Amino acid sequence: AALSQAGGADASFQRQARRTTAIEKREEQIKKMKKQTKIRKQFDMTTVSAPFGAKLLQLDKEKFGEFERKMKAGKGHNAKGQPVDFSLIRVMMKSNIQDYIKRIPFLVRVPTSRLEMLGEMSNFEIVEEGTTVCEEGTSGDKLYVVVFGSVSVHATGDHEIGGKKPEQKFLAELGMGDHFGELSVIADVPRQATVRTTSACLLVSISRAPFRNLMKVVPDVGTTVQSVMKLYMLSKFFRSLLYSEALTNINAETIEMGLLPWVQLVETEAGQLLLHEREQAEDFYFLYHGKVVAKAMKDGSQEQVGELGPGSYFGEISILTNTPCRASLFTLTRTMMLKVSKADFLKRFCQVPGFRSEFLIRILGSQCKLENVLEHDIARRVFEQHLSLELASENIHFYDRSQSYLERYDSRTDAANFSEAQSLYRTYMASDAPEQVNIPQTMLHTCRNIVLAEDRQAHAVAPDFRFPPRDLFGPATSEALKLMEKDNFRRFVKAPAFVQLLKDLRAYEGIDISNIADDLKGGGAT
Numbered sequence: 001a002a003l004s005q006a007g008g009a010d011a012s013f014q015r016q017a018r019r020t021t022a023i024e025k026r027e028e029q030i031k032k033m034k035k036q037t038k039i040r041k042q043f044d045m046t047t048v049s050a051p052f053g054a055k056l057l058q059l060d061k062e063k064f065g066e067f068e069r070k071m072k073a074g075k076g077h078n079a080k081g082q083p084v085d086f087s088l089i090r091v092m093m094k095s096n097i098q099d100y101i102k103r104i105p106f107l108v109r110v111p112t113s114r115l116e117m118l119g120e121m122s123n124f125e126i127v128e129e130g131t132t133v134c135e136e137g138t139s140g141d142k143l144y145v146v147v148f149g150s151v152s153v154h155a156t157g158d159h160e161i162g163g164k165k166p167e168q169k170f171l172a173e174l175g176m177g178d179h180f181g182e183l184s185v186i187a188d189v190p191r192q193a194t195v196r197t198t199s200a201c202l203l204v205s206i207s208r209a210p211f212r213n214l215m216k217v218v219p220d221v222g223t224t225v226q227s228v229m230k231l232y233m234l235s236k237f238f239r240s241l242l243y244s245e246a247l248t249n250i251n252a253e254t255i256e257m258g259l260l261p262w263v264q265l266v267e268t269e270a271g272q273l274l275l276h277e278r279e280q281a282e283d284f285y286f287l288y289h290g291k292v293v294a295k296a297m298k299d300g301s302q303e304q305v306g307e308l309g310p311g312s313y314f315g316e317i318s319i320l321t322n323t324p325c326r327a328s329l330f331t332l333t334r335t336m337m338l339k340v341s342k343a344d345f346l347k348r349f350c351q352v353p354g355f356r357s358e359f360l361i362r363i364l365g366s367q368c369k370l371e372n373v374l375e376h377d378i379a380r381r382v383f384e385q386h387l388s389l390e391l392a393s394e395n396i397h398f399y400d401r402s403q404s405y406l407e408r409y410d411s412r413t414d415a416a417n418f419s420e421a422q423s424l425y426r427t428y429m430a431s432d433a434p435e436q437v438n439i440p441q442t443m444l445h446t447c448r449n450i451v452l453a454e455d456r457q458a459h460a461v462a463p464d465f466r467f468p469p470r471d472l473f474g475p476a477t478s479e480a481l482k483l484m485e486k487d488n489f490r491r492f493v494k495a496p497a498f499v500q501l502l503k504d505l506r507a508y509e510g511i512d513i514s515n516i517a518d519d520l521k522g523g524g525a526t
Helices: 002-042 061-072 087-094 097-101 112-120 182-186 208-217 219-241 252-262 316-321 342-347 355-367 370-375 377-389 394-407 414-428 441-451 474-486 488-492 496-504
Strands: 123-127 132-134 142-148 151-155 169-174 194-197 201-207 264-268 273-275 283-289 292-298 301-308 328-331 335-341
Touching (some): 097 142, 112 208, 182 208, 201 208, 208 219, 283 342, 316 355, 355 496, 370 377, 370 488, 394 414, 394 474, 414 441
Antiparallel strands (some): 123 201, 142 201, 151 194, 273 328, 292 328
């Protein structure tokens, strides 16, 4: 009897344990369902409503398969008796929207569960050949992914200049897996290109509202999307608004790795103060969307002196010349801009070859320095043409060769450096040199003694004791530059070619440079 009672108690205990386990599992399932419901509610997926009368067309997969088999047997025709082409519908039936969405670069790291939700809120769109899907300059609220077919992309590649829009140019042909229209989904900006179908297309479209909900739920998406937007805007700044070929063709890696981390994407409402008159700018701005108004004090009151639109940038004059702003700038409408701090502008952007020089030539005009012109590829080319007309090209040739000697010195052997030094001396410094430069005799003798020396070790100098010395042509090069700046360059800044260069560079007008530091200015025209 005792054993029987013990066995009954044990069975009762096991039943109770099973009930407890079942209850715990049920509670866990309920919690999970509540969590999923909470997530789904954020995407507004709990209700499907029709505010107006609506009709839904449901395609039964099994019946469609049966019809497709009949069509293959020659029994599927339309009302005109022509064979029905269901290729796009067939692709749609066999495609998973999520498979195409996850190919978008800034959605690669999004969890599968979130992509499934976004996929459920996306749509397939069948578009006929020759249809304009997006029109440059118009508003849009959809991102598209090409599932089947192809589209062509055309854009002006620039903002309006003088109120006239440049002609559109072909940019790319997109096919299966490619996407477009993401900028209008990310931000409230007009379409940046015109996209037309070049064949019948099946597209996946994602609207702005669900996409922005995803950005809220998955913070990484928002961060990645911001980087995409900044990269596009910064590339636009370099490739469309600067004149130097080196800047317009800047390496994408230089932008993404060297500059992008120090750029902020800023969206502001109307009435925001950006720069204050008579105070130095602490930031550089590139206006991508919206309008900014400039106001200055006149007769005791603030008056509007200008208005800036997309493609404008400001703050660089104050930063580069270390002078106060000439006007206060306010946002006139809602704007989207790139913002770079003064420190990063000087430390990062001005280290890009030609960047600082382009702005200084624009600001200083005929008061710019020779070194600014030599650092800027287009300006340098115009100056070289001027030297050629004056039959004085030997100075710039000598400068280039001596700079090359210095830059490649460490990577070459002493024998190779000695050979290059001899060639330099014979070409530009010897008494019978074909392109003889005009430099003091003392410098000529110094170079000649080293180049023609028999006891090379006697001329090896600290710190590396190499022969020939690293700075062999340094003094002569400096002298050649001084001669060019005092003579050829003074005439150059008065020449029609330089005046045209300033127009091409869109040089600033009416700037008072009297307060600009002397070390920024050259001799200029006299």
